[in-house]
Amino acid sequence: MRILVIEDDARTASYLVRGLGESGHVVDASAEGRDGLAMALEGIYDALIVDRCLPGMDGLSLVRQLRREGMQTPVLMLSALASTQQRVEGLEAGCDDYLAKPYAFVEVLARLEGLLRPRDQQPGKASTLCVGELCLDSAARQVTWMGRTISLAHRETLILEKLMKHCGEVVTRLMLLESAWDYEFDPNDNVIDKHIYRLRRKLDDGFGISLIATIPGAGYCLNVSTNLSEAPAR
Template sequence: MRILVIEDDARAASYLVRGLNESGHVADTVDDGRSGLDMALEGIYDALIVDRKLPGMDGLALVQALRRQGLRTPVLMLSALDSTAQRVEGLRAGCDDYLAKPYAFVEVLARLEALQRGRDPVAGLSRTLRVGSLQLDCASRTATREGQVIVLQQRESLILEKLMRHCDEVVTRGMLLESAWDYDFDPIDNVIDKHIYRLRRKLDAGFSHSLIQTVPGVGYRLVRDDEDRLDP
């Protein structure tokens, strides 16, 4: 998942971002409500973690603004305010879940995974994707093709996840960048092409055809391995 952390406490934000990155996700962070609203409205995030008390625009107002704009991205709100009335207020503002501070990171992660399951039930409890004979366990970053185990690096796994979720569709290089790199990343020339090259070598080793097709000038498309073949 790509997750935006909107938190003005630098220590708390760093703790969350580090934990999310180590768990195989891509995390961006911003420390004020108005900037957080602008970034969230870009529509590139799978989930938002929002502190309730933020400078510029508080968390409740931010979530209400998102919902008025029609953005349905799941929101986990974090707050030291934990009375029943305050939790209800957060949920009614449009939050999908509400977690009191102090919290353990493992609970933040579990709640994010639950929100994602609710949004994408096909992924299931194990967050496993399947396209033809290709299977990807998003948690362990391990793929299999016709039973052959393929160990992936973090960014390779995130790129493959994006391609599998959009199987048979053209996925642009920009979409792949958004799925696997954080907001501040300054892309170098051909960074996506280089990762696709390495991913193909792993996926296609021992097979006569490639699962990832190049769409010249646009991006890439992952096809099922029972379809008519095209040169990559």
């Protein structure tokens, strides 16, 4: 998942960015309300963590503006203001959850997983994504395909997750970069191609066809409905 942390306290922001990164997420951060709003409006984030008291634009105003713009990205608000009325104000502004400071990081992570879990998904399965017989456990960084369990590297996991969420659709190289690297990364021309190559070697080993097709001039497309009946035996 790609998460945006909008927090003006440098120590708190560093704590969240480090913890989320170690948990397998791609994380960007902003220390100012208006800058954070502009980044959020890019529409590339799976979730936002927003401090209530921000310079430039406060967190409540930021979330209200996001919702006016039609953005439905899940928002977890963090605040030292923790009265019932203040929590209600956050929820009424459009936040999906409200967590009072001080907090433990494990609770932040649990709240995020709750926001990101599909409504029909069982608790404890938030990290598992399945498309047909292809199942990805992003927390364990493992994919199960045609009876095999395959270990993936961190970036491979994020790229495959993006492809699976858009199965059957063209996913551009820019979309893959946004899903697996933060703003500070300076990509070279073939970094995506190298990761796709490694993914194909792991997923296609023993089969005569590839799950991930290259769409010339556009990007890549995952197709798990491909007929494997003529593939060689493993």
